[in-house]
Amino acid sequence: MINTEIIRKDFPMLDNKKMAGKPLVYLDNSATTFKPNRVIDAINDFYHNYTSNIHRGEYELSQKADNAYDSVRGIVGRLINCSEKEVIFTSGATNSLNIVAYSYGLQNLKEGDEILLTLAEHASNVLPWFDVAKRTGAVINYIPLDEEGRLTPEGLKSVISEKTKIVAFASVTNVLGFIADVKELCRIAHQYGAIAVVDGAQSTAHIKTDVKDWDCDFLAFSAHKMCGPSGVGVLYGKKEILDAMVPFTYGGGSNARFEADGTVILKDAPEKFESGTPDMEGVIGLGAAVKYISSVGLDNIYEHEKQLRDYVVRKIKELGNVEIYNEHGDTGIIALNVKDIFAQDAASYIGSQGIAVRSGNHCAKMLHNVIGVTETIRASFYFYNTYEDADRLVEALKNCTIENCIGIFF
Amino acid sequence: MILREILLDHYEYPHNHKLTDSPDFREAHMASESCIDDIRVQAKIEDGVIEDIRFDGRACTISTASTSMMTDLVKGKTIEQAKEIMDNYFAMIDGREFDETILDEAIALQGVSKQANRIKCATIGWHGLEKLIAESEEDNDGK
Numbered sequence: 436m437i438n439t440e441i442i443r444k445d446f447p448m449l450d451n452k453k454m455a456g457k458p459l460v461y462l463d464n465s466a467t468t469f470k471p472n473r474v475i476d477a478i479n480d481f482y483h484n485y486t487s488n489i490h491r492g493e494y495e496l497s498q499k500a501d502n503a504y505d506s507v508r509g510i511v512g513r514l515i516n517c518s519e520k521e522v523i524f525t526s527g528a529t530n531s532l533n534i535v536a537y538s539y540g541l542q543n544l545k546e547g548d549e550i551l552l553t554l555a556e557h558a559s560n561v562l563p564w565f566d567v568a569k570r571t572g573a574v575i576n577y578i579p580l581d582e583e584g585r586l587t588p589e590g591l592k593s594v595i596s597e598k599t600k601i602v603a604f605a606s607v608t609n610v611l612g613f614i615a616d617v618k619e620l621c622r623i624a625h626q627y628g629a630i631a632v633v634d635g636a637q638s639t640a641h642i643k644t645d646v647k648d649w650d651c652d653f654l655a656f657s658a659h660k661m662c663g664p665s666g667v668g669v670l671y672g673k674k675e676i677l678d679a680m681v682p683f684t685y686g687g688g689s690n691a692r693f694e695a696d697g698t699v700i701l702k703d704a705p706e707k708f709e710s711g712t713p714d715m716e717g718v719i720g721l722g723a724a725v726k727y728i729s730s731v732g733l734d735n736i737y738e739h740e741k742q743l744r745d746y747v748v749r750k751i752k753e754l755g756n757v758e759i760y761n762e763h764g765d766t767g768i769i770a771l772n773v774k775d776i777f778a779q780d781a782a783s784y785i786g787s788q789g790i791a792v793r794s795g796n797h798c799a800k801m802l803h804n805v806i807g808v809t810e811t812i813r814a815s816f817y818f819y820n821t822y823e824d825a826d827r828l829v830e831a832l833k834n835c836t837i838e839n840c841i842g843i844f845f
Numbered sequence: 846m847i848l849r850e851i852l853l854d855h856y857e858y859p860h861n862h863k864l865t866d867s868p869d870f871r872e873a874h875m876a877s878e879s880c881i882d883d884i885r886v887q888a889k890i891e892d893g894v895i896e897d898i899r900f901d902g903r904a905c906t907i908s909t910a911s912t913s914m915m916t917d918l919v920k921g922k923t924i925e926q927a928k929e930i931m932d933n934y935f936a937m938i939d940g941r942e943f944d945e946t947i948l949d950e951a952i953a954l955q956g957v958s959k960q961a962n963r964i965k966c967a968t969i970g971w972h973g974l975e976k977l978i979a980e981s982e983e984d985n986d987g988k
């Protein structure tokens with residue numbers, strides 16, 4: 436059980452903030468989350484007390500930075516159940532997925548090979564594959580979703596074949612918020628000799644991740660969606676796959692030595708994928724964020740989100756003027772439209788009531804093929820949201836008439 | 846009519862809201878400014894005069910109403926007159942000084958200047974017109 440009254444004290448952004456003159460209700464947690472003091476303090480501590488570059492100095496400060504940075508691999512490893520050698524720090528989920536596409540994909544795909552995606556994927560798990568397919572001659576196909584937009588093992592089974600080399604999908608989708616049966620999907624992919632790439636951007640902070648149990652080959656996620664700082668994220672890859680891969684960015688930090696004749700000796704994974712001075716304070720903030728959400732407990736987080744979602748969905752349905760696109764969604768994400776009102780107009784009105792929601796296609800630009808509309812409003816709840824937040828949203832939706840949407844301009 | 850009713854009216858019953866296949870019209874497809882609005886503006890520009898102008902597409906209240914008002918304002922005007930209207934309109938949306946008498950009903954959109962995230966909506970159709978005028982001027986330079 437989560438006591439939001441206590442939890443909310445950890446977050447400066449939840450301390451009596453106002454928006455448009457009204458108490459702020461933040462329901463855009465799928466875009467990014469607020470940061471608790473422990474994360475902010477950890478980053479500040481690096482700035483105030485031990486700023487230095489990692490892996491380069493023989494002096495105490497630098498060693499302190501080294502220890503802080505490297506210890507985060509273990510912290511992340513405990514969160515997702517992998518070895519610290521399998522944790523690559525990146526600039527975020529997008530960067531992580533690009534590494535998989537350009538390092539693994541370019542090296543391993545050839546003409547006629549197949550990449551399987553879904554129409555619910557975020558741009559970052561689509562566009563790198565489009566490009567890699569173009570360069571290698573591989574083809575992209577889509578796993579059919581069920582009538583609600585859910586990825587199912589049956590859907591994968593209906594299209595996968597020996598030609599399939601990569602199956603890439605989100606463990607939780609960012610518009611509909613369905614939780615995929617990652618373990619079963621990975622099992623099917625492996626049966627056909629394909630690797631499974633999991634986009635965990637919307638899942639790592641909301642449900643338990645166990646890469647060993649899932650048996651996924653790669654997992655990508657961002658710190659900022661899990662109470663950590665932006666500009667930093669993780670790519671998990673199975674050790675044996677990472678060892679066989681060559682990086683697609685080069686520079687300092689990733690190599691042991693190089694010579695004028697072109698010889699380069701790369702370090703082992705994960706360092707060989709981390710060229711250049713990394714976002715050290717970001718990684719340190721990520722470590723603090725993982726510790727924080729682990730202390731709250733992912734089971735508690737999920738249960739709270741699910742209860743809030745069930746409550747708000749029930750209330751919204753009573754209104755009658757709102758269409759929900761993912762009534763049976765599994766997480767705190769609710770995709771909706773106010774009937775006969777363009778999503779952006781409604782979101783602006785809702786914003787004028789102090790409530791932050793997002794409108795648009797949320798970077799899942801192929802999803803309209805599944806849900807039949809191009810734009811939706813997305814409200815996304817997290818463990819620090821309350822029933823009062825839910826009631827405020829319901830009230831705003833109730834009053835969301837075209838007259839009120841226009842009224843904000845006067 | 847009070848301003849908000851004017852705005853609502855242009856949204857619910859947009860003017861010049863029908864595209865044509867006529868080869869006399871140039872077209873600007875405005876879809877890349879944001880990932881939401883997607884509209885087409887068509888204009889028939891002859892001898893420096895905007896003889897006719899139309900639009901259609903998927904758009905929010907502000908983009909629909911602002912484009913509808915624009916078509917009313919510039920239809921039948923010379924390019925020079927249209928440019929003056931545009932300058933004043935952009936000034937209004939930027940929160941700068943402008944001449945109210947020139948903008949007629951479009952002053953209903955003055956409040957958009959205070960909603961930064963909707964400025965793109967209020968200007969998308971106008972940028973379409975800007976593009977069409979620039980293209981027609983280039984063609985004439987070439988002649």
Ligand SMILES: Cc1ncc(COP(=O)(O)O)c(C=O)c1O
Pocket residue numbers: 465466526527528529530557559560605607608609634636637657659798
């Ligand atoms: C499902 C999904 N994948 C990937 C991303 C990309 O994350 P980032 O922008 O942090 O790289 C997002 C972010 O919205 C997402 O929701």
